[in-house]
Structure formats: C-alpha cells, structure tokens
Amino acid sequence: MLDGENVYTLLKTATTFLKSKGLSESKSDAEVLLSFVLQTKRSKLPLLRSQKPTDKQMLQYENYVLKRSNREPLAYITGFANFMGFEFKVDKDVLIPRPETEILVEVALKIAKEKNKKSVLDLCTGSGCIAISLAKLGVFEDIVASDISVNALAIAKENVLINNASNIKFIESDIFEKIPDCKFDMIVSNPPYVTEYEYADLETELKFEPKKALTAQDDGLFFYKEIATNITKYLTVNGYIILELNSNKAEDIRQIFSDNKYANIEIINDYCGLPRVLKAVKS
Ligand SMILES: C[S@@+](CC[C@H](N)C(=O)[O-])C[C@H]1O[C@@H](n2cnc3c(N)ncnc32)[C@H](O)[C@@H]1O
Structure with missing residues (x-):
C-alpha cells in the first residue's frame, strides 16, 4: 500500500494516501503514527529522514495508516492520549x-x-x-x-x-x-x-x-x-x-x-x- 523505503518517502506516501481519503490533518497524522512505530519523538523525524524502518515496522505502519484512513482516532491506534500534561491509556x-x-x-x-x-x-x-x-x-x-x-x-x-x-x-x-x-x-x-x-x-x-x-x-x-x-x-x-x-x-x-x-x-x-x-x- 505504501511506497517508500525511508522515513522521508514513507511519510510522503502516507500523507498523500491519508489526504486522498479526506483526512484534513494527513501530514500530522502520518508523522504521529510513524514516530509511534519508531518509538521516537515526532520532532526527531527530520533527523531520521534517510533511516530505513525494519520490515516489521513497515507492516505496523501500514496497518496503522490504514486504520487511520478508516477514521479510527489516533489515540485508539496509539493507545494513549495526553490530558493536563499527563499520559492516559485509552481503548x-x-x-x-x-x-x-x-x-x-x-x-x-x-x-x-x-x-x-x-x-x-x-x-x-x-x-x-x-x-x-x-x-x-x-x-x-x-x-x-x-x-x-x-x-x-x-x-x-x-x-x-x-x-x-x-x-x-x-x-x-x-x-x-x-x-x-x-x-x-x-x-x-x-x-x-x-x-x-x-x-x-x-x-x-x-x-x-x-x-x-x-x-x-x-x-x-x-x-x-x-x-x-x-x-x-x-x-x-x-x-x-x-x-x-x-x-x-x-x-x-x-x-x-x-x-x-x-x-x-x-x-x-x-x-x-x-x-x-x-x-x-x-x-
Ligand atoms: C463523557 S464520558 C467522561 C469520561 C471522563 N470523565 C472524561 O472526561 O474523559 C462519560 C462516562 O460516563 C459513564 N457512564 C455512562 N452512564 C453512566 C451511568 N448511568 N452511571 C455512571 N457512569 C455512567 C461512561 O461509562 C463514561 O465513562
């Protein structure tokens, strides 16, 4: 589903895919999900632009992007939401x-x-x-x-x-x-x-x-x-x-x-x- 071999190209194709499904925050959604898969801060993604995720991470990312394209909220995909500066588990x-x-x-x-x-x-x-x-x-x-x-x-x-x-x-x-x-x-x-x-x-x-x-x-x-x-x-x-x-x-x-x-x-x-x-x- 997603063409791309490094962080930069993956983000690009995921953003385009989510946008084609009508998601208004496609870029930010694609970034949140990739930083979640790579277990890194979203702000660090530009530093990792040439990194190639593992096959397992690629599959996980595709799965999450697909869920998001079906409008599942980000918090249910990542399992966490921020409130008052604290992290809360949600399902x-x-x-x-x-x-x-x-x-x-x-x-x-x-x-x-x-x-x-x-x-x-x-x-x-x-x-x-x-x-x-x-x-x-x-x-x-x-x-x-x-x-x-x-x-x-x-x-x-x-x-x-x-x-x-x-x-x-x-x-x-x-x-x-x-x-x-x-x-x-x-x-x-x-x-x-x-x-x-x-x-x-x-x-x-x-x-x-x-x-x-x-x-x-x-x-x-x-x-x-x-x-x-x-x-x-x-x-x-x-x-x-x-x-x-x-x-x-x-x-x-x-x-x-x-x-x-x-x-x-x-x-x-x-x-x-x-x-x-x-x-x-x-x-
Ligand atoms: C709008 S949510 C609020 C959840 C949380 N306090 C928040 O602000 O994110 C309402 C909550 O009320 C609970 N609820 C629904 N009917 C209820 C009832 N009859 N008695 C007690 N809790 C109820 C639901 O299970 C749900 O967790």
Whole structure:
C-alpha cells in the first residue's frame, strides 16, 4: 500500500494516501503514527529522514495508516492520549479525554485552592483523567471516582499506576446507586450529554467511542437532572458542583440547577467561546 523505503518517502506516501481519503490533518497524522512505530519523538523525524524502518515496522505502519484512513482516532491506534500534561491509556471502552475537559479540571483546582476544599467525587470518571489530574495537581485528601463501566474502571486503575497517582478510591456505580452516604466538598463530572439526534450527525471518528459514554436520554439532559436532584445528599454546605456542559444546552442546564435552588451559578466558556463548564454552590 505504501511506497517508500525511508522515513522521508514513507511519510510522503502516507500523507498523500491519508489526504486522498479526506483526512484534513494527513501530514500530522502520518508523522504521529510513524514516530509511534519508531518509538521516537515526532520532532526527531527530520533527523531520521534517510533511516530505513525494519520490515516489521513497515507492516505496523501500514496497518496503522490504514486504520487511520478508516477514521479510527489516533489515540485508539496509539493507545494513549495526553490530558493536563499527563499520559492516559485509552481503548475503546473509554472516551478519549478532550482538551475542553481540562477547563473543568482547572476550575476545580482553583476552587479547591481558594476555598480549601479537600474531598472530591468524580462521577462518570471513564479513563480517570479528571480524578487523576486532580490527584496529581491538587492537594485533596479524599478522591472518589465512579463509573457504570467495569472496563472503564479497569483502565482508570491502570492510569493511576501509569501516572503514579494516589488517594483515589474507585466505585462501580450507576450514577449514585452505590455511592456511599458521605459528603464531599466538591462534585465534578463530565457526564454523557449528546442527544440521540446529535449522535446521528457526529463524525465517524466519534462513532469509535463507546456510545454509552456519549449519549444521554431526555434530550441529553438525563445526567444533569439526576445530579441536580440527588446531589444535595452528597455535598457539604457550601460545597461546589462543577460540570462539563453540552454547549447547545447550557441555558437548559442552568435552569435545571436554578430550579433546584443552587446559588452562584456560573457558566465558563471554552477556548472557542462556547459555554463549557457550570459551577454552582449548594447553599
Ligand atoms: C463523557 S464520558 C467522561 C469520561 C471522563 N470523565 C472524561 O472526561 O474523559 C462519560 C462516562 O460516563 C459513564 N457512564 C455512562 N452512564 C453512566 C451511568 N448511568 N452511571 C455512571 N457512569 C455512567 C461512561 O461509562 C463514561 O465513562
């Protein structure tokens, strides 16, 4: 499939091939995959331009380029995604951590520091990227992370080891079902929030991710309603709720929290100017 005998010619043919399949980031995709196969930094590829990969590396590269041409996300091909500067193992059982979710982590870290919040519950933890980033970057004494998916929790636990994080207790739970009766200073969550209607229109790359991690019933609002109505039991007085938002539903979600008597509801925009994170206080 790929004509080329050294790094330079391989990259050239892979880029042309991916471009012919309609991939907009064909050059960068070709480079990421080749640096992964050669176990080198992408920035080092120009120095290796005359190097001839082994037959095994050639086969591996062809296989990865083919997968990418079928729109499989890079993170699932390489098995890793970067989030908050840390490496997270990912596979098809977990959502690939998104850059916009880093805003939620930054908001949570700022509140924890300013208001001296020491315990946090991360609902719908998936790969564990939020809980682990909080453990690494904050000074929490107690972190609990939950998910309905046993497979996702297994990946999250591996990510704890990969990142040498500590202090995190994982619970398999359908939302609040098995969360013990205790109160947290903060509850954070990036819940599933895509509507069935939106899901039908998503690009092919997203269809590789677990549907259960993306979609929510009740027009995408199911988890926000569950959280707003049940969370009182789990939050300390003046405890914070910090949630990632479906930017198309930000006002509906604000209304849900306002109807449930939360105070100081604030919506924070992402780098594209879209409403992305809701923070509110239980008064
Ligand atoms: C949008 S992903 C977020 C993953 C991760 N926190 C992140 O930000 O990348 C939502 C997660 O919710 C989990 N989930 C779906 N339904 C759930 C439920 N009823 N109770 C608990 N977790 C659920 C999925 O398994 C998935 O890991």
